[in-house]
Amino acid sequence: MKHINRFYSWFNIWFVTIALGCIILAAPVGLVFVSVFFPQTEIWQHLSSTVLPDYIVNSLILALGVGLLVIVIGTVLAWCIARYEFTGRKQLQWLILLPMAMPAYIIAYTYTGLLDFSGPIQTSLRDTFHWQYGDYFFPDIRSLAGAIIMLSLVLYPYVYLLARTAFSEQPSSFEEVSRSLGVPPSKHLFKVVLPLARPAILMGAALAMMEAFADYGTVQYFGLSTFTTGIFRTWFGLGNGIAAAQLAAMLTSFVVLLLILEYLSRRKIRYYFQGQKAQQVTRQKLTGSQAFWVPFVCVTPVFFGFILPVLQLLKWASMTYSKQLTSEFWLLLWNSFYLAAIASITAVILALLFAYGKRLNPIKPIQFLVGVVNLGYAVPGTVIAIGAMISLSWLDIKINTLTENWFDISVGLVFSGSLFALILVYSSRFLAVAMHNIDTGLSRVKPSMDDAARSLGYKPLQILRTIHVPLMKTSVLSALLLVFVDVLKELPATLILRPFNFNTLAVRAFELASDERLMDAALPALAIVSVGILPVILLTMLMDKSSPHSSHDN
Amino acid sequence: MAEQVNLYSARKEALIKPLLDKFTQQTGISVNLITGNADNLITRLKSEGKYSPADLLLTTDVGRLHRAKQQGLTQAISVSAAIATVPNNFRDEQGHWLGLSLRARPMMVSVDKVDAQSIANLEDLISAEWKGRVCIRSSSNIYNQSMVASLIVQLGESAAQEWVNGLVNNFARQPQGGDRDQIKALAAGLCDVAIANTYYLAGMLSSKDETTQQQAKKVKVIWPNQAGRGAHINISGVSLAQYAPNKNAAIKLIDFLLSKESQLWYATTNHEYPVLPDIAWSELLQSFGTFKAEQVALGKLGELNAAAVKMMDRAGWK
Numbered sequence A: 001m002k003h004i005n006r007f008y009s010w011f012n013i014w015f016v017t018i019a020l021g022c023i024i025l026a027a028p029v030g031l032v033f034v035s036v037f038f039p040q041t042e043i044w045q046h047l048s049s050t051v052l053p054d055y056i057v058n059s060l061i062l063a064l065g066v067g068l069l070v071i072v073i074g075t076v077l078a079w080c081i082a083r084y085e086f087t088g089r090k091q092l093q094w095l096i097l098l099p100m101a102m103p104a105y106i107i108a109y110t111y112t113g114l115l116d117f118s119g120p121i122q123t124s125l126r127d128t129f130h131w132q133y134g135d136y137f138f139p140d141i142r143s144l145a146g147a148i149i150m151l152s153l154v155l156y157p158y159v160y161l162l163a164r165t166a167f168s169e170q171p172s173s174f175e176e177v178s179r180s181l182g183v184p185p186s187k188h189l190f191k192v193v194l195p196l197a198r199p200a201i202l203m204g205a206a207l208a209m210m211e212a213f214a215d216y217g218t219v220q221y222f223g224l225s226t227f228t229t230g231i232f233r234t235w236f237g238l239g240n241g242i243a244a245a246q247l248a249a250m251l252t253s254f255v256v257l258l259l260i261l262e263y264l265s266r267r268k269i270r271y272y273f274q275g276q277k278a279q280q281v282t283r284q285k286l287t288g289s290q291a292f293w294v295p296f297v298c299v300t301p302v303f304f305g306f307i308l309p310v311l312q313l314l315k316w317a318s319m320t321y322s323k324q325l326t327s328e329f330w331l332l333l334w335n336s337f338y339l340a341a342i343a344s345i346t347a348v349i350l351a352l353l354f355a356y357g358k359r360l361n362p363i364k365p366i367q368f369l370v371g372v373v374n375l376g377y378a379v380p381g382t383v384i385a386i387g388a389m390i391s392l393s394w395l396d397i398k399i400n401t402l403t404e405n406w407f408d409i410s411v412g413l414v415f416s417g418s419l420f421a422l423i424l425v426y427s428s429r430f431l432a433v434a435m436h437n438i439d440t441g442l443s444r445v446k447p448s449m450d451d452a453a454r455s456l457g458y459k460p461l462q463i464l465r466t467i468h469v470p471l472m473k474t475s476v477l478s479a480l481l482l483v484f485v486d487v488l489k490e491l492p493a494t495l496i497l498r499p500f501n502f503n504t505l506a507v508r509a510f511e512l513a514s515d516e517r518l519m520d521a522a523l524p525a526l527a528i529v530s531v532g533i534l535p536v537i538l539l540t541m542l543m544d545k546s547s548p549h550s551s552h553d554n
Numbered sequence B: 001m002a003e004q005v006n007l008y009s010a011r012k013e014a015l016i017k018p019l020l021d022k023f024t025q026q027t028g029i030s031v032n033l034i035t036g037n038a039d040n041l042i043t044r045l046k047s048e049g050k051y052s053p054a055d056l057l058l059t060t061d062v063g064r065l066h067r068a069k070q071q072g073l074t075q076a077i078s079v080s081a082a083i084a085t086v087p088n089n090f091r092d093e094q095g096h097w098l099g100l101s102l103r104a105r106p107m108m109v110s111v112d113k114v115d116a117q118s119i120a121n122l123e124d125l126i127s128a129e130w131k132g133r134v135c136i137r138s139s140s141n142i143y144n145q146s147m148v149a150s151l152i153v154q155l156g157e158s159a160a161q162e163w164v165n166g167l168v169n170n171f172a173r174q175p176q177g178g179d180r181d182q183i184k185a186l187a188a189g190l191c192d193v194a195i196a197n198t199y200y201l202a203g204m205l206s207s208k209d210e211t212t213q214q215q216a217k218k219v220k221v222i223w224p225n226q227a228g229r230g231a232h233i234n235i236s237g238v239s240l241a242q243y244a245p246n247k248n249a250a251i252k253l254i255d256f257l258l259s260k261e262s263q264l265w266y267a268t269t270n271h272e273y274p275v276l277p278d279i280a281w282s283e284l285l286q287s288f289g290t291f292k293a294e295q296v297a298l299g300k301l302g303e304l305n306a307a308a309v310k311m312m313d314r315a316g317w318k
Helices: A002-010 A013-037 A043-047 A052-085 A091-096 A104-115 A120-129 A144-169 A172-180 A185-214 A217-222 A227-237 A239-268 A290-324 A327-360 A364-378 A381-407 A419-443 A447-453 A460-489 A494-499 A505-514 A518-546 B016-029 B038-051 B062-071 B123-126 B142-155 B156-170 B181-186 B200-207 B210-217 B248-259 B262-268 B283-287 B299-303 B303-315
Strands: B004-007 B030-035 B056-059 B095-105 B107-108 B194-197 B219-222 B231-242
Touching: A013 A239, A013 A327, A013 A364, A013 A381, A013 A419, A043 A052, A043 A227, A043 A239, A043 B142, A052 A144, A052 A185, A052 A227, A052 A290, A052 B004, A052 B181, A091 A290, A091 A518, A091 B107, A104 A120, A104 A144, A104 A217, A104 A290, A104 A505, A104 A518, A120 B181, A144 A185, A144 A217, A144 A290, A144 A460, A172 A185, A185 A227, A185 A239, A185 A364, A185 A419, A217 A227, A227 A239, A227 A381, A227 B142, A227 B303, A239 A364, A239 A381, A290 A518, A327 A364, A327 A419, A327 A460, A327 A505, A364 A381, A364 A419, A381 A419, A381 A494, A381 B038, A381 B181, A381 B283, A419 A460, A419 A494, A447 A460, A447 B262, A460 A505, A460 A518, A494 A505, A494 B038, B004 B038, B004 B248, B016 B030, B016 B248, B030 B123, B038 B056, B038 B062, B056 B062, B062 B142, B062 B231, B095 B200, B095 B262, B107 B181, B123 B156, B142 B156, B142 B299, B142 B303, B156 B303, B181 B194, B181 B200, B181 B210, B181 B219, B200 B210, B200 B219, B200 B283, B231 B248, B248 B283, B299 B303
Parallel strands: B004 B030, B004 B056
Antiparallel strands: B056 B231, B095 B231, B107 B194, B107 B219
16 A cells, blocks of 8 residues: 555656646756767867866866855854844844845956056055065956955855854753853853754855856956856867867866765754744844954955945945936846746745755655756756757747648747846856745744644645745745845846847846946946845845844844 | 849958958848858758758858868859959969958067067977967867967978967967957066957057057067068958859859958948959058968868867967
8 A cells, every 4th residue: 555655656756747847847957968878089188188187176176265255254254143132233234134135256357457467556566565466466356365365255155045044043042051061161062053054054164155156257257267167168279079078077076075075964954943932032132343254254255245345346246337227227227127026936946846845755865856946946047948949949940840740830949039038047047045044944843833724624724824924024035035046147048048139237237347448347247236136125124024033023 | 033142241241241241232232141250151051951041151260161162061162253353372273262361460569568579480489488368269169270270281280280289389378359458468568479450450559448449559570570471360251152042142242342442441430451462552551561471272171270279279279
């Protein structure tokens, strides 16, 4: 009997829906791996004897560096905000998230403009002290270390968001127990607080590292040899698309490894939020010197990740805005906004579907399929976009052949030539972001809660409404926000797949910047940041309202 | 339905749209535009097959046009009166592509530190005298790839490799940034000689930003190999897509892009050299001086692109 039951659960409607959804979303990533079956011996000999070691080492250093730095910045910030009460805390809560709205390549452009050898800072140093090139040491922004800092400055909010929730949800009883046992606060931090928050912190770091692996704009501008720059060099320069896809497959394998590590570290400490109204930790009011330096520490990442670059952009934009603020510009703004809105809603709906499917059917095939789709986040946008273009065009050609044979009309490129292609790629690429948030949220709903409700005679929809919706609200909102901001900043796929006469702010900013017209790129870049801020503020407001201890905040 | 033409353009929107708008005004033919990286556009064209809506492919590098032709994505453009005025070496033999503007890639020196007479040829750059003094961007960039490919055509494989090795040996720093960054580094004294496309220098000279202008003024163009093979050039050009649904309108657009008005616009707005010999240069372009250009069969550059990249990989040119 049991076997038959299990067999049925395999083929229920959930499984079919999810499997189908996953396969469509995973197709672009899957195409990358198909390349492995077409060996390119000659080109790999060339690559491995010349540039491949550089690609591997640099990509690894970049991702690990970013991982470490975002853990440090994100955790410290989350701790300060979750546990201390100080002047400006309320404002900092959302200020800290602002760098999220800043595309990494834009921050790289602005800092290069400031810190480069020919930039204002080094020039005034030389003028003041009458130095020449070689007379003094100044760290080179366009280096691996520079790229790690640039990416970390805009990626730390991933860790902060997750860690902050983890910190503020730990009941104060833990602290009381430690204190009553004579455990000093510092030991409590390292023995209790951090281990409990570890899954959240590592999850945030994993997301940031995946972004670092997939980054193209920054490393390309800094002239670094990484996997992503290597993929394009092999594809465009050497004219070998298959070898390029193989490089992408290799990069993706690194990410698989990363995700397995993250999963293993989480599996050891599987626990569910206890659900009962635990007494939340009261934030400690800071006095004396602490009241000064804690806010100072919290402001620093915001200053370097947002305020300073925005000031630079404002300065540039003030010189160029008059000829750029046309009706066409507002159209760009609107395009960017609605595209990001549609894509984030789609991705979150899919993530909810998959997350519940996984929960109701905790079987291997589904978990595997969802895992494959999650990989999309680490594959460079261009690679996924090309994968989608090839598969959708193939579909379109088949459809057209069919309609021509049957109805003697051709319907044109309905999928590859429309916004559908873009939405598919965004969903495929950013589903991981949504999934991570939804999974975290869902892990807070103990399975025993469902059982209890069911035993009380609640219908599934009632359970959803009365138990899941309230507990999941914050996670769904943060998933929406993160995907929205990611799509807003997304560049390569938009560039490749957009239909005729359709532009976004990111495309405009990139076109101007890549043409080395940084000043003209400043206005669209600022607009991306401004549109990105709106949901950030909205989210913090909603998070505040829905958090169980909101009475403390207001 | 009103006449229209669909354009896949590797030239950025800001650098082509104003011209297209003028075309629409004059002819009533509307132009639909997708911009993007040339290779991506070619992949799109290829995967769309015979249902592709594209009429024209516009690129800023001849190698890409050649690549599209080799993949069978283009067709011969019937020679109109306007097209006949384009010099033969800027047109494909079978008429699959033709040039719309010229882009030159000479040497540039810092006027404060270098005597313009002290350097005449690209080959000079690899002598010990220039060790630690040369700035150039990454070899991932298509301009460098085309330049090295043209050296392979003209000097042969081993001499070209020797030149690339020698150049890398004389770098002032690891390649980084774009062409403008090389010019800025020159102005700031980080290096003494650089290789960059002229329209970047021209763009800086006509910039609204005072600092940028000052930087550009410290730089002088040196036309290399004037006694020999000439300076390296490339073209921006156009191909007619194999399955172009609006062929007539597409040809009209090509004719328009070769009109005197458009050619002047290229020169004054984008600071590129007109492809037609009888169009007067802007004052800014004249200030760089006239030059003798290479006479390479441009299609060759596309064929040798991979060889050039491998050569630069072997030399350690990042």
